[in-house]
Amino acid sequence: MVGTNLKAETMKLMELRSAMELEMNAIIESLCSPGGPGLSGNLLDSEGFPREDVDIMRVRANRQRLAVLRNDHKDVTEKISQNIQVLHSARLASGPSQDSGNLTSSSSSNFIATTTPSAMDVDIVSKPFALVDEITEASPAAEDGVQLGDQVVKFGDVESGDNLVQRLAAEAQRNQGRAISVVVMRQGTLVNLSVTPRAWEGRGLLGCHFRIYDGRLHH
Structure with a gap:
């Protein structure tokens, strides 16, 4: 039961991380669009006044949100890594699973889900660094x-x-x-x-x- 719960939790974390990545990409695309201020570009003009060609409040909000997402993404990735190591250790201790599903992952928290979260096996295929x-x-x-x-x-x-x-x-x-x-x-x-x-x-x-x-x- 513990293993099943941990697998379900890990799948939810994977979905959360994917959503974070999509949002981060959207923010990056917005900030780095033609004429945009970029991720860290100056919001003041050459005379020290707020730029009139950008929505400064929105840019600041997007940059702040991106910073939060990056921190959260790191935390979620580390949690997934911990979970997958526990799952892999449990699999090695108990022997091959009889489940028909498969979850391919790395020991550094990367997964390829090929079936439902309720029927998964764990194998290490890569190690992102x-x-x-x-x-x-x-x-x-x-x-x-x-x-x-x-x-x-x-x-x-x-x-x-x-x-x-x-x-x-x-x-x-x-x-x-x-x-x-x-x-x-x-x-x-x-x-x-x-x-x-x-x-x-x-x-x-x-x-x-x-x-x-x-x-x-x-x-």
């Missing part, structure tokens, strides 16, 4: 298909392990101007991307921010 928690419009990452909320499973030759900050930075620098194979988990589904680190008008070679699960990294 970073979360895209900020991305700039028209950046190399955005143009190459990276989205807010993507969880990085593989970035070129880099997978989970030690010294991720240094390894990711080196991989981007080493492949500047060349396509890198990137695998991300997006709303429970593995997505293969081809991302090319390159110089652009903004900072870094990608224009997105990765939150390493044990640290922070800018690109």
